[in-house]
Amino acid sequence: MMKVYKVFLSVVSAIIIPFLANAQDMGVSSPKVVFSEKSQVFLSVYSVRNTGNDGVFGVLINRRGEANSPFKIVESNPGDVDLAYISNGDRFLVVYIDKTNGFSITGRLIGSDGKFLSDIISISSNSFGISNLKVVPAVDGNSFLVMWLDNRTRMGTQLYARFVLSDGSLSNEILVESDASSIVRFDISTDVDNGNYLMTYVDNLQMPYFTVIYGKLFDSGFKSSGEIKIAESYDIDSHLSVTYNRNQQRYMVVWSDFTAGSNSYNIKGAILNNNATTLLNLDITNDTSSSRFPDVSYNIYSRNYAVAYKTSKPQAGTSNINVTYISENGQVKGVVSVDDTNTLFLNNPSIASNGFCGNEVVVYENYDVNNKQNLFSMKLLGDLCRFKLSVSKKGDGDGVVSSNPAGIDCGDKCSALFDDGTKVTISALPLESSLFSSFTGMECVNEPVCTINMDSDKYIEVEFLLKTFNITTSAGQGGRIQPESAKVEYGGEQRFDIIPDNGYVVENVIVDDLYPQGPVTTYTFTNVTSPHTLSATFKQTNVYTIHASASEGGTIYPSGEVTVSAGESITFTITASNGYYLSAVEVDGMDIGRVNQYTFEDVQSDHTIFAKFEADLNEDGGKEVFQGNEGVTTTVVNQREESSGCSCDLIE
Incomplete structure (x- = not known):
C-alpha cells in the first residue's frame, strides 16, 4: 500500500501581502530536492520572494516523508536555487542567485542534520545578469561543480563553471562557452563511473520555428568532444532535465514539446548511452492536456526512472503534478498523481529518489488563494522502506x-x-x-x-x-540423607538415600512436610516441576554383641566383639588355612556342622560363634580340605593309614 505524507509549509512570516498581478511570484519559488545516501534523508531548498521574510529556506524530510520545520539558510533577495549532495562528509551544497546588490552566486554547505558547515560562500559576483544556475557532485566525489549562464560583459551570455570543495574552498572560474547566447536553459548530470559530465541544453538558433535539444560531454578536465543533437522541440521555451543511471551507465533526458495538432504541450524523452548517443526516444505524455516543467530522477533500487511534471487543463482552470515511471528499457510503467486538488497554480516540481528502498519525494509550488502566495508542498511516493x-x-x-x-x-x-x-x-x-x-x-x-x-x-x-528446582533435605539425630540437597531440571528426577547411624533405624520419611513415606531407606522424586523438601527422623535401637572366634588353622570374618542393632542381620564367613580343615562350627555352644558361612538374622540378643579347625593327618597324598559348593567342609581319604595298624578307610 502506498504511504503518502503531504505537508504545506508556509514561510516563517505570517504577514498577509495584498494580491498583486504577479502574485505567483510571491512566496515559495523554485523548490529543489536531493537525497542523502548516507543519512537517508531528503533536503529540499527553495527561495522565498516578496513576503517581507525573503531568503533561502531548507526543509529536512526523512525517508518516511515526514518533514521538519523549515529553517532559513540565508536572508537575501534570491533568484533560482539549486543543491547537490556528496557522501564524502555527508553534506549538501546549496547555491542560489542573490539579487540583493546586482547579481551574484553564493552558496552554503549544510550537513544532513541541517547544521551549517560553512559561512556564506561567494562563488561569483558583480554580474549584470545570471540565470539557469545548476550544481552537481563532481566526478571525484569530493567536491561540487557549479555552472551558470552569465551576462557579465553585457555583450552576450557566457557559460561558466567553478568547483567548490567539500570544505568550501573554491577553484578558479572556468569559461565553458564564450558564446552561449543561444542557450535558453541547460541541465547537467555526473557520470562518476567514467569521469564525465553530460550537459543537455535547449538551443534557440532555429527560432521562431523550433528549438533543438543538444548534449555535450565534458571530461573531468572540462574538455568537450563537441555537441550531439538529441531532438527538436516545438516548445520555444522548452524545459529539460537529465539524470544518470549508474546501473546501466546511461542517461535519460526529458523535455517539453509542443504538439500543434492537439494544441498541447507534452513530455518527450530519450535514453542515451554513456557517450551521449541516443538509444531510444520516448513519448512520456501524449494527450490533449498540457504537460511541462519536467524533472527526472533514477532510482537504483527499483531500477526505474521517475519523471515529475506539471499537467494543466486551461479550459477547466486546473492543474496537477504527476509522475510517470519508466523502466530501464524505456517502458512506461504507470502514472501517479502527486496533487490533483484542481488548484490552478501548481508549478516547478522537483523529484529525488531514495535508492535505499525505492521511493521518491516530489516537491513543488502550490498557490494559496487565501494568502495570495505560493506555499511549499511535498509528497512521498511509493511504499515505505x-x-x-x-x-x-x-x-x-x-x-x-x-x-x-x-x-x-x-x-x-x-x-x-x-x-x-x-x-x-x-x-x-x-x-x-x-x-x-x-x-x-x-x-x-x-x-x-x-x-x-x-x-x-x-x-x-x-x-x-x-527451570531448575531446589530439593532441600533435613535429617534428624541418628542418621543422614544423601545428597544433602540437589538442583533438578524441569521434568527430571533425583534419588535420595536415607542412612541411619549405627544403633539407629529410620523412623519416618516425609515429603514436602505433608506426605509421610514410612521407614524407607531411599526416596526418588520423579517428573520434578516444583521445589520439594525431604525430611527423615531416626530412632535409637538395642545393640547386641556377637562374639566371633576361631581355633588355630583358620579364620572367621568378622571376628571379635561384633555389635549388631536389633533387628539387623549379619553374615560370618569361615575359611580354613592350608593344611587344615574345618571340623565344626558352634553357634551359641551348639554344633551346627561344617559350614563356611553363617547368618544371624533379625538379631534380638547376644550370640557367639566359634569355628574349629584341625590339622590334616593324611600327609602322604590325602586330599586337602576344600570348601564345597554347599558350604560343607569335607575330607576324603583315599589311602590306608599304614602306621596306625588300622586297615580301614577313613571317610567323612
Missing part, C-alpha cells in the same frame, strides 16, 4: 516470541518485514518448563516485553532457560 526483524532463541529452555503488529511468531516464523518507523512490541512467553532470561539487541534487556523501532534491519536473540 521495509526492514527485516529476525529473532533467534538460545538457552536450554524454550518459549514463544511474538510481535505486535503481527509478523513474528517464533515458534515457526522467526522473521518478518515491517514498515520503516514501525514500533514493534516483542513479547517473550516461556513454556511451562522454562523461564525468560534476557533479550540481546534490544534496550530493555531483562524485560520479557519490549518495543523496538524498525528504522533498519534488526536482529534480536531471546534466551530461555530451563
